[in-house]
Amino acid sequence: MPELPEADTIARDLRDRVTDAVVATVHVLHRDVLAPDLPPRRLARRLRGRRISRIGRRGKNLLLRLEHPTDDPVLRLLVNLGMTGRLVVSDSPRAHELNHIAVRFDLEDGRSLLYDDTRRFGRMELHTPDSWERRDAELGIEPLSDDFTPAALHRLTSRSITPVRNWLLDQRRIAGIGNIYANEALFRAGIDPRRPARSLSLDEAAALHDALRTVLADAIRARGTTFSDYRDGSGEAGAYEPLLRVYGRAGEPCQRCGATLERVVLSNRSAFLCPGCQG
DNA sequence: AACGCGCCCTGTCCGC
DNA sequence: TGCGGACAGGGCGCGT
Numbered sequence: 224m225p226e227l228p229e230a231d232t233i234a235r236d237l238r239d240r241v242t243d244a245v246v247a248t249v250h251v252l253h254r255d256v257l258a259p260d261l262p263p264r265r266l267a268r269r270l271r272g273r274r275i276s277r278i279g280r281r282g283k284n285l286l287l288r289l290e291h292p293t294d295d296p297v298l299r300l301l302v303n304l305g306m307t308g309r310l311v312v313s314d315s316p317r318a319h320e321l322n323h324i325a326v327r328f329d330l331e332d333g334r335s336l337l338y339d340d341t342r343r344f345g346r347m348e349l350h351t352p353d354s355w356e357r358r359d360a361e362l363g364i365e366p367l368s369d370d371f372t373p374a375a376l377h378r379l380t381s382r383s384i385t386p387v388r389n390w391l392l393d394q395r396r397i398a399g400i401g402n403i404y405a406n407e408a409l410f411r412a413g414i415d416p417r418r419p420a421r422s423l424s425l426d427e428a429a430a431l432h433d434a435l436r437t438v439l440a441d442a443i444r445a446r447g448t449t450f451s452d453y454r455d456g457s458g459e460a461g462a463y464e465p466l467l468r469v470y471g472r473a474g475e476p477c478q479r480c481g482a483t484l485e486r487v488v489l490s491n492r493s494a495f496l497c498p499g500c501q502g
Numbered sequence: 503a504a505c506g507c508g509c510c511c512t513g514t515c516c517g518c
Numbered sequence: 519t520g521c522g523g524a525c526a527g528g529g530c531g532c533g534t
Contacts, residue, residue: 225528226528255510255511283528303528303529304528305511305527305528305529306511306512306526306527306528307511307512307513307526323512340511341511341512341513342510342511342512342513342526343510343511343512344510344511344512344527344528344529345528346528346529382504383504383505384504384505385504385505385506389505389506392527392528392529394528394529401527401528402526402527402528403527452513452526490505490506490507491506491507491508491527492526492527493525493526493527
């Protein structure tokens, strides 16, 4: 379940390994991971000969900047990893473990960048500067940026009646939060995930703001959470899972107050909470 | 128009 | 041993 910390970890790994590599050919093995307006042949034709000049992240999406030796405009490949997407370089020790390679980017140096996705919930989009500008505008604020302040969070939440856990998952509001870190942050802020977003006081919004930043930064430091499927850019698991305080821990005692942690369902998706700390 | 729901997928786990 | 069902949950299309 790659969220912002997992995407960040993968971007850092790939940055070290494939920055300045040049794409030779692209092989699409499962076209359903490509955006509907991106036929495999077009992806291959447009990427051939391009240099991977920069690797970044926007929300939970990976962003590969691809430059051409002539004056062609820069292209950006956006990779949303969905639930089970992985981006691994072929010379990683664990690359042979990939069983569901959907797209293979063969590089001129003989290696390949492999996109593996068991469930094929992931999507790739290829953007021109113009289309990227529009796409970027659809994504919400970066939670680790300077623009994301307690006041900004309070202002954003103040107009929505949806449960705050659901609210946090909407990428148009804040970009990069998924179910794991939404639940973890709400626990640390002492806020019940079922509460309407607009019921949060300024103090509570400030606590949530602080919790989100702490949880995301800690998870980046731990190279992400491997709950079941996530792997980093070398195919390795993340180390944050043991640090989760509520996610996936229904029935266990709360580490803070000892009450039994609960699982509830909001919009067909699990939410986890401590009835003592988040009442 | 904001919001909730069902669907897309496959692998794993659990109960019978 | 095998099988059906629940579950995982990001994002999108649709109905309200």
